[in-house]
Amino acid sequence: MSRTTILGLALAASLALNVVQWRNAARSDPSSGAARRSEPSVDRAPTPPRLRPANSAPITQPAPTAQQLGTCSELLAACGAQITALHELYAQYLPPHKQFARGSRNEEGEAAVSAILDAIFTGESPAYDLECRADVCRVEIVSRQSDDRADLMRHLQDTDLWGDLVRGRSFRAGKPSVDPVSGEALFSQTVHLRLTDVEAVDGMNVLSDLLDAFYNSGSRAQCFAEHPDEGTLSVRLDVGTEEAAGRIRVYAGGDLAAKPGGRCLIATLETLAGQTPLPPQVSGAVRFVTIEAPP
Numbered sequence: 001m002s003r004t005t006i007l008g009l010a011l012a013a014s015l016a017l018n019v020v021q022w023r024n025a026a027r028s029d030p031s032s033g034a035a036r037r038s039e040p041s042v043d044r045a046p047t048p049p050r051l052r053p054a055n056s057a058p059i060t061q062p063a064p065t066a067q068q069l070g071t072c073s074e075l076l077a078a079c080g081a082q083i084t085a086l087h088e089l090y091a092q093y094l095p096p097h098k099q100f101a102r103g104s105r106n107e108e109g110e111a112a113v114s115a116i117l118d119a120i121f122t123g124e125s126p127a128y129d130l131e132c133r134a135d136v137c138r139v140e141i142v143s144r145q146s147d148d149r150a151d152l153m154r155h156l157q158d159t160d161l162w163g164d165l166v167r168g169r170s171f172r173a174g175k176p177s178v179d180p181v182s183g184e185a186l187f188s189q190t191v192h193l194r195l196t197d198v199e200a201v202d203g204m205n206v207l208s209d210l211l212d213a214f215y216n217s218g219s220r221a222q223c224f225a226e227h228p229d230e231g232t233l234s235v236r237l238d239v240g241t242e243e244a245a246g247r248i249r250v251y252a253g254g255d256l257a258a259k260p261g262g263r264c265l266i267a268t269l270e271t272l273a274g275q276t277p278l279p280p281q282v283s284g285a286v287r288f289v290t291i292e293a294p295p
Helices: 003-028 033-038 066-091 096-102 107-120 149-156 203-216 219-226 260-275
Strands: 127-133 136-144 166-173 185-195 231-239 249-253 285-293
Touching (some): 096 136, 096 185, 107 136, 107 149, 107 185, 203 219, 203 231, 203 260, 203 285, 219 260, 219 285, 231 260, 249 260, 260 285
Antiparallel strands (some): 136 185, 166 185, 231 285
C-alpha cells in the first residue's frame, strides 16, 4: 500500500470521527439548531401577570351597616309584595280551564249554577257534572245522539236565563264514544262559566272619582299660573288591567305633554293616582280625557 493511500485513509477516518462527535454534541445541547429541528414546536399560552403578590393578604369588602341591611330588607319586601300582586293580576287573564285548575272549591257558586242547570237538564239525558272553583265553574255534559243538542246549546248561551250570574262562557267538544250497553253514540262537552264577582268594584267609578278629585283640587289653575303654557293634554287612565298591574296608570300625550305646564298636570294626576286607595278586587276600566290649557 502506498504512502498516499495510507494518508487518505487516515484523513477519512479523522473526518468521520469529527462528524460523529459533532452529532453527539448537538443531541446533548438543546440550544442547537439540530435539537430544535428534532423537537416538535408547541404554542404555549403566555403566563398571565400576577395581580398581587402571592404572599399578600386577600382583598375583603367592608361589612354592610345595619342601615344598609335594613334598606335591603325593605326593598326585598316591596319587591315580594309587587310580585305577589302581579301573580294575582296575571291569574285574571288566564284561560278559564287554567283558572279553574288554580282555584279553590266554591260551594256557593255551585249552588247558584246548579239551580239554573237543573231547570235546563230536566230528564235523564243529557246528564251533567258540575264543579266550581274560585269564579270559574266547569260543567261536563254527556248527551246521546237522540238528544236535542242544539236546544241544549241555546239554553247554555241564553243570557237572559243566566242573568248577572255569568259574565262569560267557553265551550269545548270532547271525543265521541259509544254507550257500552245500548251501543248508542255518546257526545261529551265541557263548558266553563265565568261567574260575576259581586264583590268587585267597578273600575270606571274609581277613575271617575280620581278625575273629580283632580278637577276639584285647583291643580289646573295652579299649574297654569306657574307655567302659562297653552295646548292640549290627552290623558288615558287605566285600572284593573294587565298593564295597570294593581294600580292606576297614567298615560299622557299631546302638544302640552312636553311643556312644563303639561308636566305639572301629569305629575298632579300621578300623585292623585298613587294616593287613591284601590279595593282588593276591581274590574278593568280605561278612561280617556282631554285637558285644555288655559283652563
